[in-house]
Amino acid sequence: WLMDDRYLKNFASEISQCPCTLNQALVDKGRFMPDFDCDMDRNPKCLYNKGAIHCVKTGSPSLEGSEQQCCYDKNRYLMLSYDQQWGSRPRRSHNLGYLPWNEANKVPTLSQWFHDMSPFYFCCLWQEEQAVGCETYRFERRPSQDCVAYQPPYVATVFGDPHIITFDELEYTFNGKGEYVLVHVNSSKAKFDVQGRFEQLPNNFYGPVNATQLTSVAARDNTSAVIEVRLRPTIAQWRYRLDVFADKRRVYFDRPSLRVQHFPGVTIYQPSYILNQSQIVIMFQSGAGVEVVENKGYMAARVYLPWTFIGQTSGLFGVWNFNAADDLTDSNNMSYPVTWGPGFTNKQPLNSFQSVYQFANSWRLEDKEVYSVGSSLFIHEYTRTASYYADPSFVPDMNSVLTNMYTTNTQNQNYDPRAADAQKAKDLCGDSFQCQYDYFLSLNRDLAFYTLIYQGNFLQIRSQVKQRVITCGILETPRFGRKSNFFFTPGTKVTFECNQDFVLVGDQRRTCTAQGQWDVPVYGYTECLRMVEYDIRNILKTAAIILLILLPLLIALCCILNVLVRKWRGDGSAASWRYLNSLDKPRRPSVSKAESTPLRSAATLVDADSGLGVSNPPRRTQATNLMATAPPVRPKEDPDHALDGVYYTNEPLPGKPNVDFEDKIWDFDDDDVFKSKSNSSLSSPLSGRDKETPTESRPSQYAPIIKPANPPAPILRTPSPPELPKTLPPSPSQIPKDFPPVRSLTFANPPPPPTVPPPQSPTRRLPPPLIPTPTRNPSQSSTASSAKTPSPVSSNASASVNGVRVNKNSISTAI
Numbered sequence: 001w002l003m004d005d006r007y008l009k010n011f012a013s014e015i016s017q018c019p020c021t022l023n024q025a026l027v028d029k030g031r032f033m034p035d036f037d038c039d040m041d042r043n044p045k046c047l048y049n050k051g052a053i054h055c056v057k058t059g060s061p062s063l064e065g066s067e068q069q070c071c072y073d074k075n076r077y078l079m080l081s082y083d084q085q086w087g088s089r090p091r092r093s094h095n096l097g098y099l100p101w102n103e104a105n106k107v108p109t110l111s112q113w114f115h116d117m118s119p120f121y122f123c124c125l126w127q128e129e130q131a132v133g134c135e136t137y138r139f140e141r142r143p144s145q146d147c148v149a150y151q152p153p154y155v156a157t158v159f160g161d162p163h164i165i166t167f168d169e170l171e172y173t174f175n176g177k178g179e180y181v182l183v184h185v186n187s188s189k190a191k192f193d194v195q196g197r198f199e200q201l202p203n204n205f206y207g208p209v210n211a212t213q214l215t216s217v218a219a220r221d222n223t224s225a226v227i228e229v230r231l232r233p234t235i236a237q238w239r240y241r242l243d244v245f246a247d248k249r250r251v252y253f254d255r256p257s258l259r260v261q262h263f264p265g266v267t268i269y270q271p272s273y274i275l276n277q278s279q280i281v282i283m284f285q286s287g288a289g290v291e292v293v294e295n296k297g298y299m300a301a302r303v304y305l306p307w308t309f310i311g312q313t314s315g316l317f318g319v320w321n322f323n324a325a326d327d328l329t330d331s332n333n334m335s336y337p338v339t340w341g342p343g344f345t346n347k348q349p350l351n352s353f354q355s356v357y358q359f360a361n362s363w364r365l366e367d368k369e370v371y372s373v374g375s376s377l378f379i380h381e382y383t384r385t386a387s388y389y390a391d392p393s394f395v396p397d398m399n400s401v402l403t404n405m406y407t408t409n410t411q412n413q414n415y416d417p418r419a420a421d422a423q424k425a426k427d428l429c430g431d432s433f434q435c436q437y438d439y440f441l442s443l444n445r446d447l448a449f450y451t452l453i454y455q456g457n458f459l460q461i462r463s464q465v466k467q468r469v470i471t472c473g474i475l476e477t478p479r480f481g482r483k484s485n486f487f488f489t490p491g492t493k494v495t496f497e498c499n500q501d502f503v504l505v506g507d508q509r510r511t512c513t514a515q516g517q518w519d520v521p522v523y524g525y526t527e528c529l530r531m532v533e534y535d536i537r538n539i540l541k542t543a544a545i546i547l548l549i550l551l552p553l554l555i556a557l558c559c560i561l562n563v564l565v566r567k568w569r570g571d572g573s574a575a576s577w578r579y580l581n582s583l584d585k586p587r588r589p590s591v592s593k594a595e596s597t598p599l600r601s602a603a604t605l606v607d608a609d610s611g612l613g614v615s616n617p618p619r620r621t622q623a624t625n626l627m628a629t630a631p632p633v634r635p636k637e638d639p640d641h642a643l644d645g646v647y648y649t650n651e652p653l654p655g656k657p658n659v660d661f662e663d664k665i666w667d668f669d670d671d672d673v674f675k676s677k678s679n680s681s682l683s684s685p686l687s688g689r690d691k692e693t694p695t696e697s698r699p700s701q702y703a704p705i706i707k708p709a710n711p712p713a714p715i716l717r718t719p720s721p722p723e724l725p726k727t728l729p730p731s732p733s734q735i736p737k738d739f740p741p742v743r744s745l746t747f748a749n750p751p752p753p754p755t756v757p758p759p760q761s762p763t764r765r766l767p768p769p770l771i772p773t774p775t776r777n778p779s780q781s782s783t784a785s786s787a788k789t790p791s792p793v794s795s796n797a798s799a800s801v802n803g804v805r806v807n808k809n810s811i812s813t814a815i
Contacts, residue, residue, distance in 0.1 A: 030289025
């Protein structure tokens, strides 16, 4: 059963929440009715809920056909299954079933016995309370719901001659004659109507009485059956006091099997202590309820609405929005002002007659249906209609009664015959305005007395509904343990104990605070463990503490070993170098100005093949020179590794000295040389650095460039007109592929064009290294520079030196 029930749909979220106290459960007539298996008026034994004094259950099934059960102990508080196996238990199937009774879980009585009652026998009733099956049934499959989210209904009533108290507690008296709308709800979510019929009172000693009383009530919710409760004539009340009609069919509740009857969308029941059918409770599926009570031929009606109807009601019971000022709103949505004055109760309006009469007559039912009012729900026998009971010419005698009640001289009773009646009304009713009014108007002690009784009952119900109950919710009883009490109100102190051979773990006492929450446990939640489990838990805790202490040490040791291994691998492999992170990059040692090499040198390097001097050759570091001597072998061309190769950066190499590179001033372009005629004799250095030159084309070593102390003055010459070269420059196919793309170089005295050798073979040929110049002292720099002046060549020369095209029009000075 446990496995099958887990695959069924969860129904707990669709049923109503249980009230916290028994008083709240008894006044919630729209949602809860007595559970006849545990009824304090009929069956106080409570076989399935031992220790409870009364249980209630939902009168109408939910949309899934489920039912809620709420049981209360001798302290009138809710019993929970988390505390004991006899607590409240929700049920998957309602005892009345769910129409049309042809689906699973919706068959009357049989579905509930199969899904809820028989499992309780096998899991709990025939086992121990702390058995595994019973705890699974109590805590998982049928757990009780606490009352933290419970909201009591609001109630309005009509009684006596007739006196009306709205949902917002506005009290007024209306003596109309006919059929009127008490509550009208017409919204997209709900449709609900309650109507009342008022008829004239019988004559008294002074003649006709211009007052009315409630004689019939009809109600309907959405698409439910229409239920009418009618007052029987006095001569026909020897067996039944009220007649009940369901869809125009008379029903009776005089036998035990007929005390609860279910119709489409509505449930009707008679309390077990009533035998003459004088109290009927109507429960609709929306949670709304109507209670009709009769005594000595005088009827009263109460309407219970849940909070889902807030702001949607209209009619004689007013607009329920917690504001009594707009309760006198007619069917045309026009509100009449409400004023109060002395001589009345605090809630009785002073302008009772005119404003109330106009307001109430707008809610009178006609023979035809009116959109804002609706149509009559009553059964009209003998071809009668709603207009038969209505009398527009009827004028209640309200103003004269109020004037005589409060202006009669009660001291001179011999001169005023009504003075004695006023004194009797005051002695009978006390301070109740409604009771005094009914007695002074009708001279009927029974009417005045039951008006007082109905008013007192309503005030008691309203006080219980408005009573705020603060609860801390569920506090589970530990398995293999027990609690000192089952209270959950603020100030409650609960003490836990464990069975024999069990050890209590956690807090031994918990307290319910004034904020409606259990205090936070200091030592953890309470549990009862076996000795073996307790020892194992202690061992695991000790191991966890040791592990938490050793784990940081192990992590630190691993980090140290990792750093040492990385350092050893980096120092031992000279051939492998990596890119270093900028944060981990070591600082370069500072280089003095004396040791640094000037970037713009006056020395001239001579090409071995052409004998031409090159000014300002590209700067090379020691690491670059070392790597140039032994050029790396490129891997075989592979499409998957097309980008593999050797890349040169300015980062230091492992195990090699660090060389600081100073910033170099950018050279002039060729355009700048031609634009400046005055500086035409100046040398034009390389325009831009050759950053894309491969390693194979770079020389392995350069001599240090020495700057002369007294450089010669530049020779200004007028550039000759350009002439065509005698020999054409080589075609691109004749230039070796391994030569780098170098920009044009300029010379002061262009040398004669060398003969370009033809391409010999597709094999790779390295360029010849430049001849290094020996290092000289700064004192000898001027002499050496003057002795190394290159010889002039023809101005019309044009050649290509190591892939460098020499322009005959370029003028440069090689220093």
